[in-house]
Amino acid sequence: QVQLQESGPGLVKPSETLSLTCNVSTGSIRNYWWGWIRLPPGKGLEWIGSIYSSGNTNYNPSLKSRVTISLDISRNQFSLKLISVTAVDTAVYYCARGFYGTHFDYWGQGSLVTVSS
């Protein structure tokens, strides 16, 4: 059973950078897509972007100018950086495994990130 766990600050100031890491345990990061999805309060899920174990990335065009997803195969981790955050970036952020770019079959429990001064 693949397990994912998000970690990072729960509070980020406006205009600063949101940084989260997803640790993947009980399974290799190789040969899969890995994604970030967020759930803003009162709204639906929003796909942020995904990265393949080769390093290829896909980003949501609505966030592409502010997002970077990277991975560290040696640590079995992948990370999210979102720059210049505002209050609308407040959300629960989930990391997930993408099954060959189709469905997300394993998810983390989510990390609430609040953007506030």
Added chain:
Amino acid sequence: DIQMTQSPSSLSASVGDTITITCQASQDINIFLNWYQLKPGKAPKLLIYDVSSLETGVPSRFSGSGSGTHFSFTISSLQPEDFATYSCQQYYNVPYTFGLGTKVEIK
């Protein structure tokens, strides 16, 4: 972007009821549609992929159907643990998009 219109946004039902949620895509997405269950503080759970394929370990009371632009998701004989929010997702193209969710509450 492909818009996913999910309805209803919420519903009340009793244990043992059968409920159906629908999801309409703004363009033809073939069968590239998944359904997830969301509960606060828990990892979202994949229930159904490719419209009607049940993820391993998911009870058979969950089912899905449809193709093209109209899809449905049914829970037969609701159980107490099924009260949650359900969301559809298309992966026909990037950006992947989700419906706004349907909250299933206890009547």
